[in-house]
Amino acid sequence: xxxQHIAKVFDRDLxxxxxxxxxxxxxxxxxxxxxxxxxxxxxxxxxxxVRAGDAAIDDLEVLINEETARLLALRSPTAGDLRLVLTVMxxxxxxxxxxxxxxNIAKRTGVLTQxxxxxxxxxxxxxMAREVELMLKDALDAYIQRDAELAxxxxxxxxxxxxxYNALFREFLTFMMEDxxxxxxxxxxxxxxxxxxxxxxHVTGIAEQVIYLVTGERxxxxxxxxxxxxxxxxxx
Amino acid sequence: xxxxxxxxxxxxQQVTKISARDVQVYYGxxxxxxxxxxxxxxxxxxxxxGPSGCGKSTFLRCLNRMNDTIDICKVKGEILxxxxxxxxxxxxxxxxxxxxxxxxxxxxxxxKSIYDNIAYGPRIHGLAxxxxxxxxxxxxxxxxxxxxxxxxxxLDAPGTGLSGGQQQRLCIARAIATEPEVLLMDEPCSALxxxxxxxxxxxxDELRQNYSVVIVTHSMQQAARVSQKTAFFHLGNLxxxxxxxxxxxxxxxxxxxxxxxxxxx
Numbered sequence: 068x069x070x071q072h073i074a075k076v077f078d079r080d081l082x083x084x085x086x087x088x089x090x091x092x093x094x095x096x097x098x099x100x101x102x103x104x105x106x107x108x109x110x111x112x113x114x115x116x117v118r119a120g121d122a123a124i125d126d127l128e129v130l131i132n133e134e135t136a137r138l139l140a141l142r143s144p145t146a147g148d149l150r151l152v153l154t155v156m157x158x159x160x161x162x163x164x165x166x167x168x169x170x171n172i173a174k175r176t177g178v179l180t181q182x183x184x185x186x187x188x189x190x191x192x193x194x195m196a197r198e199v200e201l202m203l204k205d206a207l208d209a210y211i212q213r214d215a216e217l218a219x220x221x222x223x224x225x226x227x228x229x230x231x232y233n234a235l236f237r238e239f240l241t242f243m244m245e246d247x248x249x250x251x252x253x254x255x256x257x258x259x260x261x262x263x264x265x266x267x268x269h270v271t272g273i274a275e276q277v278i279y280l281v282t283g284e285r286x287x288x289x290x291x292x293x294x295x296x297x298x299x300x301x302x303x
Numbered sequence: 304x305x306x307x308x309x310x311x312x313x314x315x316q317q318v319t320k321i322s323a324r325d326v327q328v329y330y331g332x333x334x335x336x337x338x339x340x341x342x343x344x345x346x347x348x349x350x351x352x353g354p355s356g357c358g359k360s361t362f363l364r365c366l367n368r369m370n371d372t373i374d375i376c377k378v379k380g381e382i383l384x385x386x387x388x389x390x391x392x393x394x395x396x397x398x399x400x401x402x403x404x405x406x407x408x409x410x411x412x413x414x415k416s417i418y419d420n421i422a423y424g425p426r427i428h429g430l431a432x433x434x435x436x437x438x439x440x441x442x443x444x445x446x447x448x449x450x451x452x453x454x455x456x457x458l459d460a461p462g463t464g465l466s467g468g469q470q471q472r473l474c475i476a477r478a479i480a481t482e483p484e485v486l487l488m489d490e491p492c493s494a495l496x497x498x499x500x501x502x503x504x505x506x507x508d509e510l511r512q513n514y515s516v517v518i519v520t521h522s523m524q525q526a527a528r529v530s531q532k533t534a535f536f537h538l539g540n541l542x543x544x545x546x547x548x549x550x551x552x553x554x555x556x557x558x559x560x561x562x563x564x565x566x567x568x
Contacts, residue, residue, distance in 0.1 A: 070561055070566045071566065072564070072565050072566055073565050073566065073567075074565060077565065143524055145523070145551045145552070145563045145564055146551060146552060146553065146554050146559075146560045146563055148564045149552060150552070150553070283553030284553075
């Protein structure tokens with residue numbers, strides 16, 4: 068909808084909350100990359116920065132909630148405007164959760180640097196985080212450009228993240244069986260992989276909101292879960 | 304499964320009360336209503352929305368032939384009430400208006416007592432055989448109009464002495480005293496304060512159990528609050544007609560979207 072409202076202040080309010088979402092999205096993207104980078108290079112300082120940065124993301128979520136509540140009360144948005152406000156609320160929730168996962172990864176990095184490194188795994192974790200960050204970037208681009216096709220593409224790509232997680236799950240299980248001394252590190256690394264996989268799910272949630280915003284309809288739940296670790300017994 | 308079953312049930316119960324087919328209205332040379340087709344359901348509140356001059360009031364007034372009183376106004380097409388064309392020459396407009404009642408923008412009680420305001424219609428239509436029956440109709444109508452408790456001790460007082468909100472509810476009670484089947488309301492709350500508006504809206508919801516209600520309103524929030532079906536008129540066309548929730552969350556026509564989100568006036 069490119070037409071302007073008769074009440075111009077309404078346009079400014081709607082642009083305002085979207086600008087905050089984009090700012091929040093930028094901070095979350097940086098947190099994902101920072102967490103993955105700190106893990107790969109065993110950089111405690113960077114990890115600490117990511118942990119400290121989460122407060123700003125949380126503050127933005129609070130601010131967005133307040134502004135959307137105010138907008139609902141004062142402007143009674145309808146149709147596309149209503150869907151915009153509803154999706155802003157949900158997306159800010161998704162972003163806040165992704166921020167929490169990044170913070171949790173950074174916390175575990177602090178512990179992992181005190182343990183001997185586990186072969187090759189941090190590179191895979193960094194690739195996985197990079198993929199999730201790219202998906203988030205595309206989901207937010209799809210949001211601003213009202214591009215439902217790009218959003219569908221993002222949802223599809225979450226399969227790859229699920230498969231990466233599957234592979235890592237098996238890998239860590241093998242490491243732990245081979246060398247019980249690596250269990251502590253592998254447990255932390257597994258949580259990091261799981262956190263990254265969950266980030267992918269929240270990015271998918273954002274992409275679904277984009278589809279709802281553009282079409283007014285929820286995407287159908289035909290997506291096949293590629294993460295089968297919760298339903299299968301694995302033996303090393 | 305349960306939800307699907309209940310939905311089907313409500314669909315079955317929906318009976319078309321008024322059916323408009325290819326309706327055109329002309330004021331002299333100007334074409335005010337263009338090719339309107341719509342089915343208005345029984346026991347449902349239908350809201351007509353649209354910018355000023357879009358034809359919604361004109362179309363509403365077609366439904367009980369109020370436009371007959373305007374010389375230059377010409378109506379073409381068919382409007383069927385329970386399957387019978389109300390523009391058939393055999394139809395007596397006075398009888399029709401007893402079946403299709405109307406409430407106007409400004410409360411317009413007769414300069415008579417509260418009692419006589421209500422009793423006037425039933426008297427001329429011969430609905431009561433004696434005083435006792437008439438008393439009963441007056442009480443029942445005032446109760447349905449949600450104003451009985453406020454006026455029962457002063458039925459002889461003039462109707463014009465009531466507050467604006469009370470006067471409007473008195474007019475609604477007067478409109479339903481003749482036992483109409485359809486109630487047309489042309490911006491019934493535009494002269495009322497928010498409290499009186501809420502009372503009238505509550506009343507509209509109660510009336511829905513017995514009547515088909517059609518309301519023209521400039522307040523989109525009011526349309527959203529009181530109606531189950533909404534029709535959007537623009538430049539004499541019926542642009543979109545659908546379930547109210549759908550119209551306000553996901554309208555199909557971009558003109559509807561522009562209007563309800565405040566982008567065109």
